[in-house]
Amino acid sequence: MKVVSIFGVTGSIGSQALDFIRNQKSIFSFHTFVCDKNFKLAKDFVDEFQPKYIYFSDKIASEEFRKFNASSTILLQSFTELKNVLLSKKSDIYLSAISSSNLLELTSLAASSGGKLLLANKESLVVMGEQILNLSKQSETEIIPIDSEHYSVMNLLRNKDLKDVKKVYLTASGGPFLNKSIQEVANKSLKEALKHPTWEMGKKITIDSATLINKCFEIIEAHYLFDIPLDKLDILIHPQSKIHALVEYMDGSIDANISDADMIYPISFGFLGTINYELGKNELLSSSEGLDLNLAPFPEDRKFLIDIVKDVITNKGNRGLVFSTINDFAVRKYLERKIGFGEIYQLLISNYSKIEKKELQTIEDIEINRREIINFLEET
Numbered sequence: 001m002k003v004v005s006i007f008g009v010t011g012s013i014g015s016q017a018l019d020f021i022r023n024q025k026s027i028f029s030f031h032t033f034v035c036d037k038n039f040k041l042a043k044d045f046v047d048e049f050q051p052k053y054i055y056f057s058d059k060i061a062s063e064e065f066r067k068f069n070a071s072s073t074i075l076l077q078s079f080t081e082l083k084n085v086l087l088s089k090k091s092d093i094y095l096s097a098i099s100s101s102n103l104l105e106l107t108s109l110a111a112s113s114g115g116k117l118l119l120a121n122k123e124s125l126v127v128m129g130e131q132i133l134n135l136s137k138q139s140e141t142e143i144i145p146i147d148s149e150h151y152s153v154m155n156l157l158r159n160k161d162l163k164d165v166k167k168v169y170l171t172a173s174g175g176p177f178l179n180k181s182i183q184e185v186a187n188k189s190l191k192e193a194l195k196h197p198t199w200e201m202g203k204k205i206t207i208d209s210a211t212l213i214n215k216c217f218e219i220i221e222a223h224y225l226f227d228i229p230l231d232k233l234d235i236l237i238h239p240q241s242k243i244h245a246l247v248e249y250m251d252g253s254i255d256a257n258i259s260d261a262d263m264i265y266p267i268s269f270g271f272l273g274t275i276n277y278e279l280g281k282n283e284l285l286s287s288s289e290g291l292d293l294n295l296a297p298f299p300e301d302r303k304f305l306i307d308i309v310k311d312v313i314t315n316k317g318n319r320g321l322v323f324s325t326i327n328d329f330a331v332r333k334y335l336e337r338k339i340g341f342g343e344i345y346q347l348l349i350s351n352y353s354k355i356e357k358k359e360l361q362t363i364e365d366i367e368i369n370r371r372e373i374i375n376f377l378e379e380t
């Protein structure tokens, strides 16, 4: 029996993971579930999967859950209690799938466990990629990326030597505003931005896909996960979301990883540790529509985002935290309809260079600096 803990259990990735586990229940048991506000779905999951513990960041949701909870699952009252139960008994598998740079400490705790970390929360790598990878190496924690591009890169680079690789390309669908200039997207509504053409995901990553900031995070993610230098990483726009990554070798030949847009591939591999024969869904080559595989360069007018990525990777310190926190802040405001789509870019442009850059040693330093950055953004 493998013991599993899930951070972000009520989200798109968390729910897809439990959908998958539903048919494999006899090999998994559950230690801790973590979520924020969705106490109704959390209650359904608790009744069905019976974790030992559950924690809500949102105090109102926590209280609502307490009122209705008839299970033996223990409701944790504070983040300290949560950390204590996670430290007192290690899980075999952790799924880190919270949708922002909140509660990053949970990813670092899982990375130090010596078990397996299924890492969906890319913000952890943007903010503290070096630390997460160091912790996992020291404790021999296996990291499986739960992100279609990185799961593909992991498969493509297996048994390959990085010195033979000229370039690793991550693909981006281009989101709902494919081929639109930065001026044309400035006033796009929330409804339009949330209509992703190929992927169904949580709201935050859907907006990050529409701005293309998601792909910028993913370059940082790939850099840390696979130790790929920045000059060997690039992005291609691929509207069909069938190719997830390409590896070009020094001799000019290219390998691609192709599947339909479905997170079940990394999720099932993550939990089972093997390719899932049950999926057997490959109808890609037999489809009467054929396989349209268009590839185009990353738009020039969004290259200022790549400059931020370069700065984060090259100069390190708190730069990833600054990038991720401004974006978290801007996306939250956009989701609350307080700012326009174009202002997400504006907030990044006007604040990224202004915010003080510094070295951060500990997870406490990161949390303190994150709050300082949010306070700064709220006051300007």
Ligand code: NDP
Pocket (backbone or CB within 6 Å): 007, 008, 009, 010, 011, 012, 013, 014, 034, 035, 036, 037, 038, 039, 056, 057, 058, 096, 097, 098, 099, 100, 102, 103, 120, 121, 122, 123, 146, 147, 148, 199, 200, 201, 202, 203, 204, 205, 263
């Ligand atoms: P969702 O928005 O669907 O879900 C987010 C989850 O995180 C929910 O369970 C939510 O709780 C929880 N959460 C949010 N804030 C907090 C907090 N402060 N404390 C505790 N829990 C919190 O996100 P996704 O599942 O789409 O994405 C999760 C991560 O996976 C992101 O980093 C994303 O970039 C990455 N990812 C997602 C993909 C996808 O297909 N969805 C693909 C590749 C990567 P609640 O619902 O209770 O409020």
Ligand code: MG
Pocket (backbone or CB within 6 Å): 147, 148, 149, 150, 218
């Ligand atoms: Mg991705």
